[in-house]
Amino acid sequence: MLNLMFKRKKFLRVWEFPGFLTWTFFFFGFLYIPIVILVIYSFNSSKFAMIWTGFSFRWYEKLLTNDDMQQAALNSLYVAFVAAPCATAIATLTALVVVRGGSFKSKEFSNGLVTLPLMVPEIVTAVATLIFFAFIGINLGLINVMIAHTVFCIPFAYMPIKASLEAMDPTLEVAARDLYSDRNSTFRYITLPLLMPGILSGFMLAFVISIDDFIITLMVAGGGSTTLPVYIYSMIKMGVTPEVNAISTLMLAFSIILVTGYWVFSKKS
Amino acid sequence: MNIQGENKSRNNLIGLLPLWIVMGVFMIGPLIVMAFVSIMESNSYGGIHLKFDLSGYRQILFDTNLFDEMEFNPAYLIIIGRSFLLAVAATIISLIIGFPVAYYISRQKDSVKNILIFLVTIPFWTNLLIRTFAWIIILGKDGVIENSFGFIGIIDDDDSLNLMYTNTAILIGLVYSYIPLMVLPIYSSMEKLDVRLIEAASDLYSTRINLIFKIILPLTLPGIIGGSILVFVPCLGAFIAPDLLGGGKKLLLGSLIQFQFAYARNWPFGAAIAMVLLALIVTILYLNARVNRRHEQNA
Numbered sequence: 001m002l003n004l005m006f007k008r009k010k011f012l013r014v015w016e017f018p019g020f021l022t023w024t025f026f027f028f029g030f031l032y033i034p035i036v037i038l039v040i041y042s043f044n045s046s047k048f049a050m051i052w053t054g055f056s057f058r059w060y061e062k063l064l065t066n067d068d069m070q071q072a073a074l075n076s077l078y079v080a081f082v083a084a085p086c087a088t089a090i091a092t093l094t095a096l097v098v099v100r101g102g103s104f105k106s107k108e109f110s111n112g113l114v115t116l117p118l119m120v121p122e123i124v125t126a127v128a129t130l131i132f133f134a135f136i137g138i139n140l141g142l143i144n145v146m147i148a149h150t151v152f153c154i155p156f157a158y159m160p161i162k163a164s165l166e167a168m169d170p171t172l173e174v175a176a177r178d179l180y181s182d183r184n185s186t187f188r189y190i191t192l193p194l195l196m197p198g199i200l201s202g203f204m205l206a207f208v209i210s211i212d213d214f215i216i217t218l219m220v221a222g223g224g225s226t227t228l229p230v231y232i233y234s235m236i237k238m239g240v241t242p243e244v245n246a247i248s249t250l251m252l253a254f255s256i257i258l259v260t261g262y263w264v265f266s267k268k269s
Numbered sequence: 270m271n272i273q274g275e276n277k278s279r280n281n282l283i284g285l286l287p288l289w290i291v292m293g294v295f296m297i298g299p300l301i302v303m304a305f306v307s308i309m310e311s312n313s314y315g316g317i318h319l320k321f322d323l324s325g326y327r328q329i330l331f332d333t334n335l336f337d338e339m340e341f342n343p344a345y346l347i348i349i350g351r352s353f354l355l356a357v358a359a360t361i362i363s364l365i366i367g368f369p370v371a372y373y374i375s376r377q378k379d380s381v382k383n384i385l386i387f388l389v390t391i392p393f394w395t396n397l398l399i400r401t402f403a404w405i406i407i408l409g410k411d412g413v414i415e416n417s418f419g420f421i422g423i424i425d426d427d428d429s430l431n432l433m434y435t436n437t438a439i440l441i442g443l444v445y446s447y448i449p450l451m452v453l454p455i456y457s458s459m460e461k462l463d464v465r466l467i468e469a470a471s472d473l474y475s476t477r478i479n480l481i482f483k484i485i486l487p488l489t490l491p492g493i494i495g496g497s498i499l500v501f502v503p504c505l506g507a508f509i510a511p512d513l514l515g516g517g518k519k520l521l522l523g524s525l526i527q528f529q530f531a532y533a534r535n536w537p538f539g540a541a542i543a544m545v546l547l548a549l550i551v552t553i554l555y556l557n558a559r560v561n562r563r564h565e566q567n568a
Contacts, residue, residue: 015467017477020373024385027370027448031392034403034445037413041406051411090287097284104278110285113292120300121506121550123523124543127530131306131540132299134316151295154288205394212396215508219530229398236402236513245406248399259394263387 035252042245059246069247072231078142079217079227080210083149084157087210088203090150091157092195099165114158117151125152126219133220141225148220149210156209157202164198197266204262208255300547307540317536325537329545345525349545352522355436356504359443360451363500364493366444367451371492372485374452375459386456393449401442401509408432408441408514434516442510450499458492459485491564498557506546522546 045056063069091114098111117125129148138144172194176186214229221230228251235244310322329349332342374385392400407413414432432438462485470484486493508523515521520528522542529539 015376015464017369017372017481020369023366023369024373027366028388030366030445031389031448034400034407035392035395037406038399038403051416090291093284094288097281101281101284102277104281106285110288113288116292116296119502119550119554120296121502121523121546123506123508123526124303124547125296125299127526127539127543128299128303129295130530131536132295132302135302135306147295151291154291208394212394214396214398215527219527229396232402233398236398236405244402248396248402251399252395255395256391259391267383 038245039249039252042242042249044242044245046242059242060250062243063246063250066243068226069228069231072226072228075142075145075225076211076228079145079149080207082146083153083210084203084207086146086150087153087206088157088161088199091154091161091202091206092199094154095158095162095165096191099162100170115155118155122215126216129216130219139222141222145217145221145225145227148216149213152213152216153206153209157206160201160205161195161198164195164201168194201262201266204258208258211251212255303540303543306536307544309537311535311537322537325535325541326544328535328538329541345542348520348525349522351436351519352505353549355440355443355521356501356507359440359447359504360497360501362440362444363448363451364497367448367496368455368493371452371455371459375456375462386453389449389452389456397446398509398513401446401513404438404442404445404514405433408438433514434519436515436519438514439511439519439521442514443504443507446507446510447500447503450503451496454495454499455489455492458489458495462488491561494557494560498553502550502553505549 041052042059043055043057044052045058046053094110094114098107101107120128125148129151133139133144168191173186173190176190177183181189212229213227214233217227218230218233221227226234228247232244232247232251235241235247306317307325308321308323309317310320310324312318327339329345330341331339334340370389374382374389377385405412409415410431410433412432466488467480467484470480475483506523506526507521508527511519511521511524512527515524522545526539526543526546529535529542533539
């Protein structure tokens with residue numbers, strides 16, 4: 001019996017291809033080894049980023065005393081905490097109208113308008129926004145960055161919200177209306193709670209996108225409104241030091257924990 | 270569904286207004302202003318003179334020589350060509366690497382599938398700048414590759430392979446950055462693939478190679494085209510990979526545009542190149558939409 005099983009294993013089923021497993025294995029290696037190397041080197045005690053001399057936390061300790069970096073990290077959080085809620089609110093309203101508003105003239109147009117920031121190359125959006133702010137003379141530091149991020153985050157907030165609205169059972173709302181619930185309370189007690197997971201995931205994606213955005217911030221942010229990615233960029237440009245590895249590791253960990261947490265949460269519910 | 274006509278269209282309008290205002294003012298507005306700036310005269314301190322002038326576009330093809338004559342200058346055409354070639358190469362390599370991966374993942378059982386797809390998407394949610402920076406540690410002078418080669422004894426300690434600041438380095442960076450965008454759409458096409466078709470072909474003595482090229486590939490073509498566009502478009506305007514791994518020596522469209530605004534301060538020229546990039550991408554998206562429409566009509 002056991003012998004037979006082993007023998008059978010040698011034959012591939014018709015839809016299996018030899019080598020695809022190995023290929024996939026190497027693909028994930030390609031995807032993750034650079035990240036792993038970056039993390040390992042952030043614990044390197046050597047002053048030179050590339051040469052391994054021993055394990056230490058010294059670069060993380062150094063981050064604690066780096067005021068510029070902490071200010072940049074705070075700026076990133078300020079921007080994300082303004083841009084992500086704004087983008088989520090606009091995305092939610094748009095999704096409600098596009099999915100529930102029946103057929104109306106500007107539906108296709110609005111649906112396309114939301115995804116516009118995904119079509120236009122980021123560098124073009126970045127310089128266009130830079131020119132625009134300079135041209136009309138708006139120079140409000142971080143607020144400029146917040147506006148640019150809100151625009152860019154809308155499509156990312158929109159996708160999960162629209163998807164969860166489309167998956168929602170409309171008969172629940174009809175049932176509530178049949179039971180003499182008025183339009184506002186139907187929305188408040190039926191639609192909104194059912195939509196909340198979608199809104200939350202939209203918010204989270206927008207938040208991560210805002211925290212990670214680099215090119216648009218690089219062009220739009222003025223002197224005093226550096227965010228963390230822009231700060232990391234200037235550190236890399238000045239020369240690769242292990243401090244960059246340490247702060248990069250922290251940023252990676254932040255994004256990965258947030259996204260994984262969300263994934264586990266959404267799988268459970 | 271339960272709101273009366275007039276009331277409903279008013280509600281729709283109120284719901285869409287924030288989007289229209291924000292996108293109109295801060296997305297379409299900047300693009301219009303950029304188009305306007307691209308046909309203005311440049312001001313040497315950055316910014317523009319309000320005077321109609323096509324020199325921004327002319328500069329892409331021609332230089333003015335000492336005698337004030339126009340001279341054909343292919344330098345920027347070469348940059349556009351190089352960006353195009355690198356984007357095409359990155360797309361093809363991503364497709365070759367990504368296609369078997371997408372197939373393999375799609376044939377797993379659901380629990381494994383979910384985890385693998387999640388692992389493909391994680392890099393997308395992490396910082397692109399940092400992920401590209403990781404390659405400096407690997408490819409750079411005295412980096413991981415040179416060190417391990419030196420350790421084995423393939424190269425001397427003082428030698429350098431000069432991996433950084435090459436087209437190859439940029440290409441690795443581009444593929445690494447955008448390959449998840451290739452795998453995901455192909456995977457979702459493969460999900461819908463009917464395994465019985467493969468079995469039928471196999472029963473009729475199709476070889477494994479033919480299974481791939483005559484059955485799986487044509488049936489997942491929509492995903493392949495979608496993935497290729499998702500990879501090609503950001504590659505064409507990429508800034509981070511050419512800047513960090515190309516060291517700014519190998520200018521590409523994205524880094525050229527950024528350079529005009531950050532250092533050269535020639536706004537109309539920078540805006541003109543950005544318009545060219547935008548035009549290239551709009552053309553590609555338009556062609557894709559037309560092909561898709563024809564595909565749907567045939568289906």
